[in-house]
């Protein structure tokens with residue numbers, strides 16, 4: 001029983017097989033592309049300052065989405081969707097702490 | 113050659129302090145004693161088979177408890193050394209450098225190596241039994257978590273005799289903790305000790321979230337779970353979100369120290385304030401991580417010893433879960449004085465005050481649970497009664513600290529020290545003590561001696577107020593924290609002396625607890641009922657100590673306080689629920705890999721501390737090897753045949 005759930009720990013919530021070879025390959029290629037883009041942009045000095053930052057952050061966020069969909073199988077989860085709920089909570093906390101830090105540190109007199 | 117060795121040894125070992133030489137001797141003698149006892153009684157294979165390789169949550173829980181009580185002893189000795197130094201003015205018992213090291217190790221050990229593992233011990237001992245499960249969701253990972261904690265804690269502790277202790281405070285703010293101001297290895301021991309055990313804590317958090325969400329007995333809906341289980345869920349979720357922040361922050365500090373980066377140094381564009389901001393983003397949730405389970409423990413105890421259902425179940429759940437989320441919104445109250453401006457301070461002051469509301473709700477729930485109950489006062493209930501007033505006062509001084517303008521006065525004074533000890537000792541330590549007393553008979557099959565326990569209770573409680581109440585006054589009189597001595601002209605010595613006396617009363621209280629445990633092991637009668645407190649939740653429905661598969665047949669739950677309802681039905685003459693026939697039970701096999709992997713981490717950490725790559729690299733390779741070995745191990749489980757279950761149950765009932 002105990003070992004059961006340890007064994008098929010991800011079998012617990014999404015019965016059936018995980019994705020197909022095709023979806024794994026798509027995910028793999030997409031994540032490679034999303035890694036290469038920022039690398040090229042920065043190494044070749046194609047962009048600088050804010051535009052470079054936007055490209056970097058943009059591809060990082062897309063990378064995150066690709067990982068979740070193709071490798072973490074977020075779409076295939078059965079109910080109750082605990083993975084989705086914890087993810088949303090995590091994102092909420094993330095926004096809170098990144099936003100909060102920027103706010104705190106911007107008005108920080110030492111930082112000026 | 114000989115000279116070289118001598119020179120190396122004098123840098124490697126901590127030298128020049130009689131206290132430490134004394135400790136060296138004590139450590140060497142203890143080790144020799146342990147090794148010879150194990151050898152004499154031929155217990156090495158027993159130790160390895162039954163304990164070091166176990167994946168049974170109950171045994172892992174016991175190991176956590178033993179380790180954390182040892183750490184409580186070390187942290188307590190640190191505390192008493194500091195109190196001794198401060199007892200009289202101009203004391204030169206401890207040098208200022210030594211004092212710095214001691215408050216740092218005291219703080220780290222008490223929170224990360226005492227409170228956390230004691231909490232994990234209680235999680236392990238209780239949660240699977242409370243939800244009617246046979247183990248946690250990931251038993252192997254559970255054992256790995258323990259060994260990572262254990263070897264991380266050992267790495268931190270050896271700094272005491274090898275290389276020198278960290279001395280930049282329990283949170284190690286840069287620039288003091290940077291390479292420029294802390295060139296020694298102490299800070300590196302801090303980094304690796306915490307990193308290694310931190311991975312274990314994160315894994316435990318994951319393990320218990322999954323266990324609680326996925327492994328409850330049939331019929332136990334979320335809103336039928338016992339309150340302790342709810343509190344573990346909220347604490348584990350908070351671990352899940354907070355510990356990565358600690359890991360990243362300490363990793364950045366490591367990169368600064370090791371590779372000369374500038375995340376936290378002003379030259380090169382970094383900012384030490386960023387470290388303070390980051391570490392408290394973990395640090396504040398951390399205090400709730402340790403106190404939430406204590407709230408859960410009190411809820412179980414109050415209901416059991418009032419013979420009543422917990423008052424306001426839904427509001428309690430709501431309070432626990434909302435604290436888990438909102439504990440992430442208050443971190444800046446730890447650095448109001450940093451200069452982030454009035455808007456920031458006002459915001460964080462208000463969030464801090466707001467979080468006191470759900471906590472207040474809980475206190476009222478406990479009081480209303482007792483109202484018109486048939487109350488009795490054995491030791492677990494006494495600790496609960498000690499906790500409530502202590503935590504109320506501690507909470508109220510906390511609200512005082514949250515008033516940002518006033519905090520400019522209180523900040524880093526003894527007022528703060530008194531406040532956080534009041535919530536940490538009165539809330540966390542008392543809570544875990546209560547839990548230990550309450551579940552002890554379930555774990556070991558006998559109660560702890562009540563009479564000695566009452567002595568311990570009163571010594572701790574009186575000692576607590578004698579020790580910490582004067583410190584509020586000292587804080588207001590201008591005594592700042594972390595000061596190693598003060599002059600006669602300050603007018604502080606009477607209060608300090610009083611405080612030291614209180615500290616020693618608590619120390620005696622601890623000795624009474626040790627005596628209580630030893631005495632009870634020898635003299636207490638075996639509990640044959642499995643339910644000595646006439647309690648309410650499922651863990652009391654099975655024999656004590658629980659058989660290693662916990663439940664011969666998985667219970668089916670249809671209400672809160674399932675075991676209590678079942679007993680009520682029996683009293684009214686209803687037939688007990690028919691039990692399904694026994695089936696072979698699927699169990700995880702023991703594994704030596706977690707222990708070996710923890711040891712490899714220790715080797716790697718030690719190498720990294722001294723910058724010995726010849727040691728660090730093999731250590732890390734060992735870690736990788738363990739992971740590979742486990743990935744290809746398919747022989748991880750077995751079945752207990754029905755006959756064996758029958759025999760075990762019969763034996764348990766016979767003594768029952």
Ligand code: HEM
Pocket residue numbers: 188191192194195215216218219220222223227280281282283529533536537540541579592593594595615618619
């Ligand atoms: C016997 C009970 C205890 C006594 C007498 C005691 C005493 C002290 C003393 C004297 C200090 C140093 C104050 C200073 O010089 O700034 C201190 C600091 C501290 N204590 Fe305790 N303590 C006790 C229990 C605990 C417990 C149970 C915890 C946590 C669960 C804890 C957590 C801390 C922390 C985090 C610090 C701050 C360390 C730092 O400044 O970096 N203490 N304690």
Ligand SMILES: [Cu+2]
Pocket residue numbers: 395396399442443445446
């Ligand atoms: Cu806080």
